[in-house]
Amino acid sequence: MTRDLVAALRQSLGAPHVLTEAVATESFYEDWRGRYRGEALAVALPASTDEVAQVVSLCAGHGVSVVPQGGNTGLCGGATPRAEDGSVVVNLRRLNRVRRVDALDHTLIAEAGCTLAQIQAAAEAVDCLFPLSLASEGSCQIGGNVGTNAGGVHVLRYGTMRQLVMGLEVVLPDGRIWNGLRRLVKDNTGYDLKQLFIGAEGTLGVVTAASLRLFPRPAKRAVAWVRIADVGAALRLLDALRRRFGERVSAFELIGVEALEVVLRHIPGARCPTAETGAWAVLLEVADVDPDAPLTEMLEAVLMAQIETGSVVDVVIANSGAQEQTLWALRENISEAQRIEGFSIKHDISVPVSAIPAFVEAAGQAVLAAAPGARIVVFGHVGDGNLHYNLSSRDAAGNRELLERTRELNRIVHDVVDRFEGSISAEHGLGQLKRDEITRYKGAIELEMMGRIKHAVDPRGLMNPGKVLPDFDV
Template structure:
């Protein structure tokens, strides 16, 4: 049971009473009903790729892990309705492939797409690199099938874009991290296939330049602006040091970089010209220091590999304290200036690895220890460092979790940053759906 007892980073672990692997919704319902009758807590688990420990049991040995990885069927592709119906254990990459085989696009894309599952994506309201154009899983989902904590099945698999008959129940389960029920299937939106892309790696003098560049691109490219990622030099430096075959696109160092992608459904959309024009304007006004536009799909993939390799590369530098926050896009420069300064005063020499989907305000703000310092000493400061980051996030009207969720890691601190009435409403929903507290206890909600 080792693979089900800890997360992929071995950051969280537990001792399950058993691991159950149902093959269909009726089997999930039967397991949940039996556990409810016996008063046994359940931990729903998908690909187990999360970063906050939401899918890991505790150490009591009394919780059943409910793995959905056998439930991988693509139940339906409805081209007229532009939807795909899939089971919760379907791997994200296989859903993307099924959409592509039908000449369509399912736009959710993230680093773990080869192993994360749709159920986990829904449970954490995953975002990824395409949120700027397509939104999060909340925006991509039309209907759900859910096994409730008492074993009843709620069939909400309706592919409707308009349904004004009361509360939108599906939204309660999306982002709930398995605390209100077990998502077993979903109806997801499809989009026209992308037939033209333009990708650029851009050097920036600072974070404010990145915000200014987003404005320029939105004016000139409109909805064709699909991705806008930003990363610090420290982030790129780790990738160049540790990722095989990684090369710096420029001959000189720059303090910040952006990775931009435009796409269109038209094969001859002229996106390279649109991107060249926008970047030319940005260089002329000093917003952009340098830029390179990929001339082939292979070059575009190499540029994306630099961005996607940051998290793994940082792991080679010792303990990595990962933080996933969001602030209004206009407040990003202020947040970074304040937080960087405060952290460097607290831990001189700390290495700050900042990157993320800055087009929607989501920053992955990760910390590595100063060079030649001890792992244990750095990890002992984790709570103090997190407090600095979260205080700065709150001061900028942001959120301490943008897309990773709360899980175990942030449930103890969320009460300091979320209003009392808001938490009371959340606890009320938990009590309504799961009065005995058997569904993924110890996650998301503070004690």
């Protein structure tokens, strides 16, 4: 049966676009972090929505599951096949056309295999902005961004993918194509079906294209690195900025000293912007479509007022585009620096913004009580309540011992998150990493409703098995 399916796939796509040899498939079977590795019957590389539909239909006919895959940059194993499932990986890198850009509608329609950088460039070509911004934007693909409800550094101003997606085209588990590529701001004609697929990590269907919301491109920005007294000072500064700039506050990132130091240690050319690192810093950006807006002067006034209160200790405001990029590189290279250093226990959590100082204090106490030698690397999108809360050790032996306690330490951190009415996955998804853990923090009714949706759309459980939801009877 396996040979029959592979032969049918090759007849449909052409033999060069159905990979089975180990040397060709290796990179498709392992996640970016190297934490998850699986096997599959084959890797299919369709080049159109119709070809995706043919692949899914053939797999459904043979009772074989499908693992949708984009740029494979996820952090939770959501796009990695499991060896025991005998799946076909459907990688969408050949679906890489921007189908339409409309500057008057402020919309863009792109196929799922377009990289985020490609979409940003297409928007910029018509003097517009697609605001999703991730460190992996050169390799992550928009289908994966949709599937994980990606966030990034500009959620504070523009929202997550749920706010940026206007419509979707999806191949359903039986191979049918749902064309929901609408470009309407208002469409109140029943259930908003696109929202089912955003954040579903490919467990309900294969997203093949998306209609995306564009915005006027800012003509001026001001970027600053701000050393702050404590985590509470970050919230006081954020409040002051919002009251002065309103929606023009585009990004507000909290960076703990351990996160900064791992970048300084592993990224060539990285330098601390201020005379001393300090315990905490904020990287912020304000932006305006008016090229004459006095952003720097306004920002200086806000920061000086915060210095007088003691909340702000030191400030560096970029005075060129190159300096802006240098400051942003310190933030964007944190994950890469951690990858270079070795495995860590990663937590992608969110709590109400006002609870962030108390969460950091409570979680730190709980972790260090259980693992006194742990190093806590904290950074993230404090403006929308999302922190990356990572645990590691300074030496290799200690790190191995810490990793052996991953389940225990996950439970400690996530219980604190739950105490503050937060989420154990803010923007990375659940994938394989948290599919079982989520059952502790979602109520029975919520899990039942999610299971019923899965069963209704994918009754045979063929779409991305082993991800997001615990196993259910079909």
